[in-house]
Amino acid sequence: MDIEFVCHASVVLRRDPVHMICDPWLTGTAFDDGWALLSEPVFKPEDFASITHLWFSHEHPDHFSPRSLAMIPAELRARITVLFHASLDRKVANHCQKLGFADVIELVPGEWRTLAPDFEILCNTWEDSDDSWMLVRTPEGSILNVNDCQANTQAQVDALHASTGDVDVLLTQYSISAWDGNPEDVARRQTGAQAMLDRAVRQTRTLKAKHVIPFASFIWFCHEENDYMNSGIRPVSDVAQILEAQTDAQPVVLYPGDRWKVGAAIDSTSAIDRYAADLATLPSRPRIPGKRIEITELQQAADRFSERIKDRRSAMRLKLSAVKLNIAHQHRLHAGSPLAGRLAAVRELLTLRIRPARIWLTDAETALDYCLLRGLEQTSRQRGECDIELSSGALLFAFKFLWGGETLQINGRFREMYPDGRVPLFDYLGAACAMNTEAGAAARPI
Numbered sequence: 001m002d003i004e005f006v007c008h009a010s011v012v013l014r015r016d017p018v019h020m021i022c023d024p025w026l027t028g029t030a031f032d033d034g035w036a037l038l039s040e041p042v043f044k045p046e047d048f049a050s051i052t053h054l055w056f057s058h059e060h061p062d063h064f065s066p067r068s069l070a071m072i073p074a075e076l077r078a079r080i081t082v083l084f085h086a087s088l089d090r091k092v093a094n095h096c097q098k099l100g101f102a103d104v105i106e107l108v109p110g111e112w113r114t115l116a117p118d119f120e121i122l123c124n125t126w127e128d129s130d131d132s133w134m135l136v137r138t139p140e141g142s143i144l145n146v147n148d149c150q151a152n153t154q155a156q157v158d159a160l161h162a163s164t165g166d167v168d169v170l171l172t173q174y175s176i177s178a179w180d181g182n183p184e185d186v187a188r189r190q191t192g193a194q195a196m197l198d199r200a201v202r203q204t205r206t207l208k209a210k211h212v213i214p215f216a217s218f219i220w221f222c223h224e225e226n227d228y229m230n231s232g233i234r235p236v237s238d239v240a241q242i243l244e245a246q247t248d249a250q251p252v253v254l255y256p257g258d259r260w261k262v263g264a265a266i267d268s269t270s271a272i273d274r275y276a277a278d279l280a281t282l283p284s285r286p287r288i289p290g291k292r293i294e295i296t297e298l299q300q301a302a303d304r305f306s307e308r309i310k311d312r313r314s315a316m317r318l319k320l321s322a323v324k325l326n327i328a329h330q331h332r333l334h335a336g337s338p339l340a341g342r343l344a345a346v347r348e349l350l351t352l353r354i355r356p357a358r359i360w361l362t363d364a365e366t367a368l369d370y371c372l373l374r375g376l377e378q379t380s381r382q383r384g385e386c387d388i389e390l391s392s393g394a395l396l397f398a399f400k401f402l403w404g405g406e407t408l409q410i411n412g413r414f415r416e417m418y419p420d421g422r423v424p425l426f427d428y429l430g431a432a433c434a435m436n437t438e439a440g441a442a443a444r445p446i
Contacts, residue, residue, distance in 0.1 A: 001143075004043075009148075009215055013136060020115070022056075023056060033223050036219065048072045056082070058132060064092055066095065081102050085124075086107065089440070107123040122135040122137070133145060141168030144167040152199055154202060175239075197242050200239055205246075205247055213254060222288055223288045251268060253272050292363045298399070302376035310372070312438075323354060359388055359390070361389075364392060386417050394408060402432045405430055406436075
């Protein structure tokens with residue numbers, strides 16, 4: 001068994017006759033132009049000629065990349081079997097079937113599946129999310145790919161270990177991958193980045209991994225509205241050092257195109273140095289500029305967004321939900337005075353008041369109010385009276401897709417105006433995110 005590193009979260013597991021690629025994102029940006037690849041892959045579309053199986057961990061575009069799949073020549077797709085966990089929405093399975101892959105197998109969570117003699121896989125979803133992990137079992141050892149599964153606490157890692165047992169090779173994240181504070185909150189991002197390193201240690205120790213491949217973090221924040229988040233990126237050398245110092249595992253750092261025979265000794269110095277050189281180029285890389293959207297177009301998108309949710313949720317249910325969100329918001333606003341918070345919450349409940357999310361549109365320098373029942377309205381509020389600020393382009397994307405709110409949270413193209421100021425808008429966007437995995441959910445824009 002050998003492992004070829006493709007880029008970011010993608011590897012190829014090779015043990016004849018199975019050559020399985022995981023989560024290939026080979027080109028372009030992800031999360032509404034929020035992420036780009038740190039290091040370019042050497043794996044090309046024609047290299048899929050050697051691939052027999054393709055496994056996706058989940059639907060996020062840095063793992064399931066429709067643009068990358070479309071680059072695979074049709075005659076090669078016709079020879080590749082796709083593996084994905086069974087889902088209600090079936091978006092991934094349906095898309096792959098339309099692309100003409102040889103077969104699409106929906107894996108039953110928790111059931112072993114034999115791909116070839118001495119090559120078995122176990123896939124399971126993670127805590128009611130769309131994320132999944134995969135355990136590969138071969139005579140050369142067991143390989144666990146946890147990708148984005150949020151096995152953070154000791155209890156969560158213990159639960160994972162109960163399902164997988166000890167592993168020989170662990171593939172896990174090592175650096176930040178979503179919004180964690182405003183541009184000025186550098187210390188907060190640094191604390192979050194350290195927590196990712198500590199998590200890698202916790203997983204390694206609990207799973208008793210002999211080797212750890214850091215991955216799923218080889219990105220940079222490439223938009224002019226989120227490049228401040230690059231201050232939280234930790235070099236891969238940090239995770240290699242902490243694993244060596246605090247665990248018995250051997251860190252295995254692989255650069256795109258590198259191959260490693262499972263169990264073999266390895267010197268990761270060259271790969272670490274090449275990643276460091278790539279990180280050093282970030283200040284000079286061009287940022288993607290924002291695109292201003294007219295207020296009327298935003299309002300139309302917000303109306304379509306609201307109508308989609310109203311089609312699946314009754315008006316009374318939506319109103320009661322909005323009132324509950326307002327009550328929770330009053331408690332947050334008065335966190336320093338619980339009594340005042342309770343009194344404010346009671347007042348809002350008695351009046352069944354719906355509080356809109358108050359948005360400052362940075363490129364139009366105007367305020368907007370949004371709620372599911374009244375839509376998007378321009379107001380005379382001042383910037384200091386708003387909850388959150390962002391550009392019109394970032395807001396448009398959030399309204400265009402069921403997963404738009406999740407994308408915005410990940411790409412960090414916003415700024416909250418006070419602690420938890422992002423929450424009112426994200427509460428409304430979250431109603432659509434919850435629908436994204438339901439049966440009948442579609443990938444097309446709203």
